């Protein structure tokens with residue numbers, strides 16, 4: 056095997072060029088919290104290790120405005136402006152947990168970031184790394200799925216935007232060509248009647264490798280669930296949307312009855328999915344509590 | 360091999376590193392700063408904690424080459440020539456040290472915690488050291504020591520009481 060060479064990327068263009076020129080031989084490292092173990096266990100044996108933790112273009116959380124074209128019922132095209140929130144792939148969990156963007160309605164995102172690892176891990180681990188490793192227990196992914204986030208990917212030639220759901224292919228694999236880099240994650244900012252909650256069942260707070268996590272996006276109107284998006288972590292091979300449970304809540308009045316019925320359905324869905332695997336019974340029961348807590352938190356973040 | 364330079368405990372240092380080295384190996388083997396300990400080597404125990412650019416990290420989870428140009432503080436950088444840092448003094452006074460293996464990391468986590476939050480609650484202290492495992496003390500005396508240290512630092516850090 057060729058000896059390992061190591062580079063510290065200083066600029067995005069330079070990194071994209073290295074990826075282009077050494078396709079398939081480069082392993083990207085940012086926070087290092089997953090990659091270093093894999094290197095030491097020889098699960099990864101790249102020729103080039105490329106550090107992107109110093110690249111400014113991958114840092115920072117910001118807002119921008121995106122124009123959406125849609126056709127109304129009258130058949131006329133309209134352009135609406137949508138405010139988007141963008142998180143650079145190199146943003147750490149500590150930075151997410153402390154960001155003023157993720158207070159109030161979006162506090163679920165800070166809660167999810169804070170539930171990861173220990174302070175030391177959160178100071179190093181990045182959102183981009185967490186996504187690209189696509190572990191079943193990647194805690195940040197369920198909240199991003201519930202927000203219908205998109206992944207912004209670049210190669211030397213072009214930038215591409217795709218849904219995060221489409222980006223995550225399978226356990227440990229994402230839709231990234233050898234010459235591409237995940238640069239940021241973006242999602243629509245929330246309106247006043249929308250909010251995000253997150254809850255997780257872990258072994259202990261610091262270092263809990265996620266057992267079960269649920270993220271709940273809710274839009275409320277007339278004391279009912281107008282729109283609900285749920286996603287789970289560690290409830291299958293990869294974090295996923297829970298459409299069946301969403302459908303069971305949509306349009307329902309917000310009360311214990313509707314929430315309990317959805318929790319019961321969640322349990323059945325999960326038991327079915329995990330049938331024959333160890334812990335199916337336990338996880339089915341546990342998900343009810345985690346789901347209800349996520350939903351309660353989401354409602355709480357808009358004082359309902 | 361590769362030559363890198365960085366600032367360690369306020370001094371400009373340079374070292375020859377192997378590409379596979381971690382920051383932990385650089386500190387211990389190349390710079391002989393053996394106060395930083397290796398426990399698990401997997402990012403779980405915090406024995407290898409150092410402060411990099413003002414934030415705690417596990418030095419077993421950082422590659423040495425990534426530390427190029429960075430500002431690092433290790434436990435050796437806490438005391439001055441003839442005086443312990445108030446956090447170290449509080450650890451001794453409160454009997455918070457048993458075997459001592461976790462203590463360098465604990466002290467550095469405590470430093471960053473107190474830099475950011477000078478009057479933490481006991482819960483905040485526990486959260487602040489939640490990435491540092493101790494197999495000996497049961498943590499209570501460590502939390503006591505950090506509370507005491509907060510008092511020393513808030514009164515100028517020099518009280519010898």
Ligand code: FES
Nearest residue numbers: 398399400405419
């Ligand atoms: S030795 Fe680094 S965290 Fe245990």
Ligand code: FES
Nearest residue numbers: 458461493494495
């Ligand atoms: S004093 Fe022994 S590990 Fe903490």
